[in-house]
Amino acid sequence: MKTPAHSETPTNRPDEAEVVLAARNVAKSYGAVHALKGVNFDVHRGQVTTLFGENGAGKSTLMKILSGVQQPTSGELLLEGKPVTFSSTVDARDRGISIIHQELSLAPNMNVRDNIFMGREIMGVTGVDFAEEERQARALMEELEEDIDPLTRVEDLRLGQQQIVEIARALSVKSRILIMDEPTSALSASEVEVLFGVIRDLKERGVSIVYISHHLEEALTITDHAVVLRDGEMTAYAPRNEIDLEWIVRNMVGENFDLGSPPEGHAFGAPALQLENLSVPANSGIGNAVEQLNLTVKAGEIVCIYGLMGAGRTEMMECVAGRTEATGGRILLHGEDISGLTIAQRIEAGLVLVPEDRQRDGLVQTMSVGRNLSLASIGNFTRGLLTSRRDEREIIDRSIREVTVKTDGPDAPIGSLSGGNQQKVVIGKMLATSPSVVLLDEPSRGIDIGAKAEVFRILADHARDGMAVVYSTSEVGECLAIAHRIIVMRRGQIAAEFTHDTTKEAIMAASGESLVA
Amino acid sequence: MSETTTTSAETAPAGKKSGFSIVHLLLEGRAFFALIAIIATFSFLSPNYATVSNFLIMSNHVAIFGLLALGMMLVILNGGIDLSVGSVLGLTGVFAGFLMQGVEIQSAGVILYPPVWAVVVMTIGLGAFVGLCNGVLIAYFRVPAFVATLGSLYVARGVALLMTNGLTFNNLRGDVSLDNTGFGWLGFNRLFGVPIGVIVLAIVAIVAGLVLSRTAFGRWLYSSGGNERAAELSGVPVKRVQVSVYVLSGMCAAIAGLVLSSQLTSAGPTAGTTYELTAIAAVVVGGASLMGGRGTVRGTLLGAFVIGFLSDGLVIIGVSSYWQTVFTGAVIVLAVMLNSIQYGGRRIGR
Ligand SMILES: Nc1ncnc2c1ncn2[C@@H]1O[C@H](COP(=O)(O)OP(=O)(O)OP(=O)(O)O)[C@@H](O)[C@H]1O
Ligand SMILES: [Mg+2]
Numbered sequence: 001m002k003t004p005a006h007s008e009t010p011t012n013r014p015d016e017a018e019v020v021l022a023a024r025n026v027a028k029s030y031g032a033v034h035a036l037k038g039v040n041f042d043v044h045r046g047q048v049t050t051l052f053g054e055n056g057a058g059k060s061t062l063m064k065i066l067s068g069v070q071q072p073t074s075g076e077l078l079l080e081g082k083p084v085t086f087s088s089t090v091d092a093r094d095r096g097i098s099i100i101h102q103e104l105s106l107a108p109n110m111n112v113r114d115n116i117f118m119g120r121e122i123m124g125v126t127g128v129d130f131a132e133e134e135r136q137a138r139a140l141m142e143e144l145e146e147d148i149d150p151l152t153r154v155e156d157l158r159l160g161q162q163q164i165v166e167i168a169r170a171l172s173v174k175s176r177i178l179i180m181d182e183p184t185s186a187l188s189a190s191e192v193e194v195l196f197g198v199i200r201d202l203k204e205r206g207v208s209i210v211y212i213s214h215h216l217e218e219a220l221t222i223t224d225h226a227v228v229l230r231d232g233e234m235t236a237y238a239p240r241n242e243i244d245l246e247w248i249v250r251n252m253v254g255e256n257f258d259l260g261s262p263p264e265g266h267a268f269g270a271p272a273l274q275l276e277n278l279s280v281p282a283n284s285g286i287g288n289a290v291e292q293l294n295l296t297v298k299a300g301e302i303v304c305i306y307g308l309m310g311a312g313r314t315e316m317m318e319c320v321a322g323r324t325e326a327t328g329g330r331i332l333l334h335g336e337d338i339s340g341l342t343i344a345q346r347i348e349a350g351l352v353l354v355p356e357d358r359q360r361d362g363l364v365q366t367m368s369v370g371r372n373l374s375l376a377s378i379g380n381f382t383r384g385l386l387t388s389r390r391d392e393r394e395i396i397d398r399s400i401r402e403v404t405v406k407t408d409g410p411d412a413p414i415g416s417l418s419g420g421n422q423q424k425v426v427i428g429k430m431l432a433t434s435p436s437v438v439l440l441d442e443p444s445r446g447i448d449i450g451a452k453a454e455v456f457r458i459l460a461d462h463a464r465d466g467m468a469v470v471y472s473t474s475e476v477g478e479c480l481a482i483a484h485r486i487i488v489m490r491r492g493q494i495a496a497e498f499t500h501d502t503t504k505e506a507i508m509a510a511s512g513e514s515l516v517a
Numbered sequence: 518m519s520e521t522t523t524t525s526a527e528t529a530p531a532g533k534k535s536g537f538s539i540v541h542l543l544l545e546g547r548a549f550f551a552l553i554a555i556i557a558t559f560s561f562l563s564p565n566y567a568t569v570s571n572f573l574i575m576s577n578h579v580a581i582f583g584l585l586a587l588g589m590m591l592v593i594l595n596g597g598i599d600l601s602v603g604s605v606l607g608l609t610g611v612f613a614g615f616l617m618q619g620v621e622i623q624s625a626g627v628i629l630y631p632p633v634w635a636v637v638v639m640t641i642g643l644g645a646f647v648g649l650c651n652g653v654l655i656a657y658f659r660v661p662a663f664v665a666t667l668g669s670l671y672v673a674r675g676v677a678l679l680m681t682n683g684l685t686f687n688n689l690r691g692d693v694s695l696d697n698t699g700f701g702w703l704g705f706n707r708l709f710g711v712p713i714g715v716i717v718l719a720i721v722a723i724v725a726g727l728v729l730s731r732t733a734f735g736r737w738l739y740s741s742g743g744n745e746r747a748a749e750l751s752g753v754p755v756k757r758v759q760v761s762v763y764v765l766s767g768m769c770a771a772i773a774g775l776v777l778s779s780q781l782t783s784a785g786p787t788a789g790t791t792y793e794l795t796a797i798a799a800v801v802v803g804g805a806s807l808m809g810g811r812g813t814v815r816g817t818l819l820g821a822f823v824i825g826f827l828s829d830g831l832v833i834i835g836v837s838s839y840w841q842t843v844f845t846g847a848v849i850v851l852a853v854m855l856n857s858i859q860y861g862g863r864r865i866g867r
Contacts (some may be wrong), residue, residue, distance in 0.1 A: 323750065344752035351752060361750050366743035366810030375740055376751040378733045386731045429751065 020045045021066065021097070021177055026075035028061050033408060035061040037232040038075065043177055048199065048209040050219045052248050053229035054448045055420030056406040059212050060102050062229070063179050066210070067099035068092030078083045084189060088117070094175040100166050100183045102419045102446065103359055104218045104324070108155035113137045114155055116169045133461050140168040145194045145383035156283065159357050160309040167195065178202065179210045184218065185445045188308045188474040189508065196222050214420070214448050215475060228252055245484065251293040253450045259481035260453060262302060262500050263460040269299030271335070272468035273320070273437045278329035280312070280319040288327060289315035291492040297468045299436070302459065304483035305472040307511055312492040313472040314356055317439045317442055321353035322346045333437065347376060350436035354427050354443055363414050370396040370410025372425050395432055403428035404454055420447040440471040444478055476504040522640040547855055548803050548819035555823060559830035566833055573712060577780060579825035580714035581773050583818055585792055586799035587725050588769030590817040593800050595742045596809025597655065597662035599763060600797055604673035605647050606789030609774035611677045613640045614686030614784030617700060624848065633699045647673055647769025652760030670793070677786035685785040689778060703779035714776040721769065723801040726814040743810030767782045798845070799824050802852040823848070
């Protein structure tokens with residue numbers, strides 16, 4: 001593999017003095033799985049260091065070690081040049097290191113304010129000073145330009161808003177090292193821009209940032225250093241001015257990927273999914289999240305839905321899948337009204353949803369990888385009364401191959417997979433039911449560029465065989481990948497419709513998003 | 518924050534691997550080792566413990582708890598709880614007794630004596646009915662399981678007392694002339710030396726094990742207990758599963774009620790008081806998680822044997838009943854503690 005001259009370990013570099021936190025030869029094993037195999041990693045004062053790598057490369061594991069969530073199997077950490085061990089996250093936080101986790105770690109039953117100050121309550125004379133906490137929470141939301149009331153319960157927030165709360169909590173600590181593990185996976189472009197503004201402010205105040213993202217272009221705009229991790233080893237390092245997108249991709253996966261193009265050469269079939277004047281109530285119970293929406297998707301067609309947070313994409317998809325009831329309008333599947341059907345009956349009829357929030361709606365944490373994968377297609381391996389182990393195993397093995405899940409085996413607990421691989425399990429589970437219409441809500445959340453291309457390729461293949469595909473995304477680049485048609489949603493309605501030959505700028509303008517760099 | 522609950526097993530350095538796996542083995546098989554330890558200790562303390570006749574007596578007790586615990590386990594797997602099983606046991610026992618006394622049909626002026634098989638079917642039907650009420654309240658009216666089944670704990674007990682006026686039905690043997698004999702068979706007879714109650718427990722356990730491991734329903738149950746929202750989106754009929762587990766639990770309690778009243782050849786309205794707690798204890802000792810989604814038939818059976826053999830052993834060596842209570846409580850707490858060690862570590866990475 002060709003790597004630039006700077007790929008030697010950071011230890012020998014001249015600007016050593018600038019390093020606040022360093023990992024030296026850090027290794028971490030989970031039983032027989034070697035997640036990290038002796039990694040050297042530097043965090044530079046007042047700068048952004050971005051960690052790139054495939055799903056399961058060990059990025060989150062390294063961050064958990066740097067923030068005291070886990071202890072390394074071997075190797076040491078240096079804080080300001082002195083060896084340290086963090087016994088817990090609280091210990092690390094007291095020394096100025098905080099982390100935004102890839103998987104949200106909020107208490108859903110508590111409100112935004114209490115989540116932000118959980119474990120660090122501001123004490124007044126008469127106990128917790130809720131007024132002060134609320135004031136600070138409001139200030140944080142203002143800084144992040146979000147309209148979230150600190151007194152709403154977290155479970156009533158959309159996924160993207162929950163991510164904002166998670167970010168706000170980390171910011172409220174005022175730490176000198178801030179680790180962000182995929183903080184933007186559920187954010188829209190304009191929110192990412194706001195976050196980047198905040199990051200620039202932090203840098204000016206001397207805060208060091210470690211950043212992880214699978215949105216490579218986006219990460220390139222903010223980073224000062226790039227580190228690539230592959231199979232638990234650091235394979236490349238370079239400062240920002242020496243690298244480009246191609247360098248990252250080449251070092252990450254060894255070849256260049258493009259996200260594909262819309263499958264051609266097949267005629268679309270009859271309308272597979274028709275929404276007629278569909279209205280869906282908002283989660284808050286006030287008003288409609290989706291207003292009188294009309295949409296027709298034909299067999300073999302791929303439609304991308306783009307929109308800001310709160311545009312109503314998730315609500316629309318959940319309603320079509322049968323999770324919520326519509327307040328008006330009709331949903332037709334292959335010409336037949338499915339309004340009265342249960343979720344199970346809709347799956348049976350060939351309509352499936354890959355949900356946005358994999359932890360809450362996608363995975364059963366108490367079950368193994370294999371059983372999660374086969375959960376939606378139990379009927380396909382039940383013979384008479386009993387399930388057939390052999391048939392189930394076949395379905396599982398096929399899914400693991402098809403969506404390329406990196407796992408120890410089908411019996412591994414689902415929690416042992418890296419975030420992106422968990423996402424692939426959710427996608428694989430629904431595709432295993434051989435649907436004719438598939439809705440995917442942000443399917444690329446947390447998966448690496450190779451896997452993204454792979455998922456899009458699978459969808460394109462299925463479309464060629466007549467499957468209707470609807471996917472939503474908040475990354476404009478993904479709209480232009482395989483979609484035949486791009487629908488822009490805004491405040492519950494269709495604001496614009498594009499064909500594949502449009503531009504990112506046109507899409508973003510239609511969504512109501514100010515143009516960003 | 519769950520991220521910080523790192524356990525010692527998780528952070529054990531690679532060098533200690535063999536030690537780790539022994540700890541792991543002990544943890545996995547803890548109910549089994551506890552059972553062996555209990556039998557060994559009491560055999561040492563009392564010559565009467567490890568005798569065939571004592572084992573038969575103890576297994577008769579275990580059969581009751583085991584049946585209740587199996588039903589309870591299904592409910593706990595679903596993430597719920599069924600506090601009504603003790604009362605349902607009492608109620609169904611009384612109901613069976615009531616049927617055995619003969620049902621007087623006033624308008625026709627005759628007394629009907631249903632045959633034993635009909636009594637059994639109707640009694641199990643009553644258990645299923647109480648379970649159905651629980652399940653519907655919980656699944657469709659969103660009453661918390663704790664509250665709904667607490668309510669039926671009281672109602673079922675009250676109805677049992679009303680039916681008998683607080684007295685006990687004694688004549689359960691039936692009469693040859695009425696062709697309804699055979700009720701005692703369940704409680705007294707043996708098949709190849711094994712009490713029928715124990716055989717009933719074994720059959721229920723085998724069926725439950727098969728259902729859990731090899732049927733769609735079993736998979737539905739594990740998944741909806743582990744994450745109801747994800748299960749629902751995957752097409753699992755979560756509400757129907759929820760109702761079913763309470764119905765099955767009610768049926769198990771009714772079977773236990775039949776076996777118990779047959780063993781005693783009498784049916785009292787206060788039978789089975791606080792048995793729901795014993796059943797929960799057996800399930801928990803057997804390694805199931807009260808959060809739902811984890812638990813096995815084998816573990817629950819072992820749990821029932823541990824609790825049963827422990828309390829009977831304490832009786833045999835003459836420990837005061839106050840101390841028995843203390844010991845049982847300690848075992849339960851210890852078991853739950855080990856549960857959280859075993860499952861706590863797996864949350865990492867969520
Ligand atoms: N608790 C665990 N038990 C066993 N294996 C684990 C555990 N946590 C992580 N792993 C394994 O360690 C490897 C690295 O995982 P990690 O979460 O660090 O990946 P990642 O680089 O963050 O990937 P992603 O981009 O998908 O988030 C993976 O192979 C994963 O399966
Ligand atoms: Mg990760």
